[in-house]
Amino acid sequence: MRYQTDRQRVEGLGSAKDGTMEWWRQRITAVALIPLVFLFVLPLSRAMGQDYDDVLKIYEHPFNAIVAVLFFITIMSHLRQGLQEVIVDYVHGKAMMTIALLANTMFTTLIGVTGVFSVAKIAFGG
Amino acid sequence: MADVNRGNRPLSPHLSIYRPLYTMILSITHRITGVGMAVSLTMITWWFLALAINEKYFELANAMLTSVVGGFVLIVSLWALSFHLCNGIRHLFWDSGKGFELETAWRSGLAVLAGSVVLTIIGVLVSRGVF
Numbered sequence: 001m002r003y004q005t006d007r008q009r010v011e012g013l014g015s016a017k018d019g020t021m022e023w024w025r026q027r028i029t030a031v032a033l034i035p036l037v038f039l040f041v042l043p044l045s046r047a048m049g050q051d052y053d054d055v056l057k058i059y060e061h062p063f064n065a066i067v068a069v070l071f072f073i074t075i076m077s078h079l080r081q082g083l084q085e086v087i088v089d090y091v092h093g094k095a096m097m098t099i100a101l102l103a104n105t106m107f108t109t110l111i112g113v114t115g116v117f118s119v120a121k122i123a124f125g126g
Numbered sequence: 127m128a129d130v131n132r133g134n135r136p137l138s139p140h141l142s143i144y145r146p147l148y149t150m151i152l153s154i155t156h157r158i159t160g161v162g163m164a165v166s167l168t169m170i171t172w173w174f175l176a177l178a179i180n181e182k183y184f185e186l187a188n189a190m191l192t193s194v195v196g197g198f199v200l201i202v203s204l205w206a207l208s209f210h211l212c213n214g215i216r217h218l219f220w221d222s223g224k225g226f227e228l229e230t231a232w233r234s235g236l237a238v239l240a241g242s243v244v245l246t247i248i249g250v251l252v253s254r255g256v257f
Contacts, residue, residue, distance in 0.1 A: 027221060030214050037211060041204075044170070045253035048200075049192040052181045059177070068174075075167065082160045107164075115171045118178035 022081060029078035033071075040071040056122060065123035069116050076112030080104060152235050156213045159206035166203035169196075201250065208245035212238040 043064050047055045058064055087100045144150070169191060176187035190196050216234050219225045225234055251257060 027218065030218065034211065034215070037207065041207070041249065042252065045249060046255065048173070048253065049188065052177075052184050052188075055177060055184070055188075059174075072171075079160075079164060079167065083164065086157060086161060111167060111171050114175055118171070118174040121178040122174075 022084075025077060026081045026085075029074050029081070032074050033078060036067065036071045036074055039067045043067075059119060059122045060125060062123070065119055068119040072112050072115030072119065076108050076115075079111070080108035083108065149231060149235050152213060152238065156210060156217070159210045162206050163203060163210065166199070166206070169199070201246070204249045205242060205246040208249065209238065209242035211245070212241040 043058050047058045050058075059068065083104045084101060087097065087104060091097050091100045141150075173184075173187045173191055176183040191200065216225070216238055219234070225231060248257075
C-alpha cells in the first residue's frame with residue numbers, strides 16, 4: 001500500500017523526476033542534426049587528405065566554423081543521451097551503471113569541448 | 127489509480143521467442159551504428175585537435191585517417207551515419223504516430239536500407255571531388 005495520492009504520483013513523476021525531458025532532448029537534437037550533419041560532413045569529406053594550409057582555410061571560414069561548433073554541441077548532447085539509453089538497457093547493477101553513466105558523461109563532454117575548442121582556435125587563427 | 131498493480135503483472139515474451147524479422151535487425155542496427163559512431167567521432171575530433179595544435183601533428187592525424195585502414199573505417203562510418211540518419215527520420219515519423227502499419231514499416235525499412243547505400247555512395251563521390 002502506497003500512501004501517495006494520485007496527484008502526488010503524477011506531479012512527482014516517480015523517482016526519475018524528469019521523465020519526458022530526455023525523450024524530447026533526443027528528438028530535438030535529432031531534428032537539428034539532420035541539416036547539420038550534411039553541412040558538417042560536406043566540407044569535412046573534402047578537407048580530409050588535403051594539405052595543412054588548405055584545411056586551415058576551410059575552417060577559418062566563419063560558415064564552416066559555426067556549423068562545426070553547432071555540430072559538436074548538438075552531437076555531444078545526442079550521443080550522451082543515446083549511449084545513456086544503451087547503458088541503462090544493458091548494464092546491470094547499481095555500481096556498474098553509475099560508473100558507466102559517469103564515464104559516458106565525461107567522454108561525451110570531453111569530445112564536445114575538444115571539438116568546440118579546436119574549431120574555435122583554428123577559426124580565430126591561433 | 128493509487129492501487130496500480132506493480133510487480134505482479136504478466137511478463138511480455140522475451141525477444142528470442144519471436145521469429146527473427148528483418149525489421150528487428152534494422153532496429154538493433156540503429157543502436158549499433160549509433161554506438162559505433164562514437165568511435166568515428168573520436169577519430170574526427172582528434173583530427174580537429176591535431177589541426178588546432180600544429181602542422182606536424184596534423185600531418186600525422188591526416189595520414190592516419192586517410193590510410194587504408196583509416197579510410198575503410200571512415201567509409202564504414204559514412205554508411206553507419208547514412209543508415210542512422212535515414213532510420214532516425216523513420217523513427218521521427220513513428221514518434222509522430224505515423225507509419226506503424228506492418229506493410230508501411232516493412233517498406234520504410236527497405237527505403238532506409240536503399241537510402242543508406244545511396245547516401246554512402248554520394249558521400250564517397252563527394253569526398254573524391256566528383257561533385
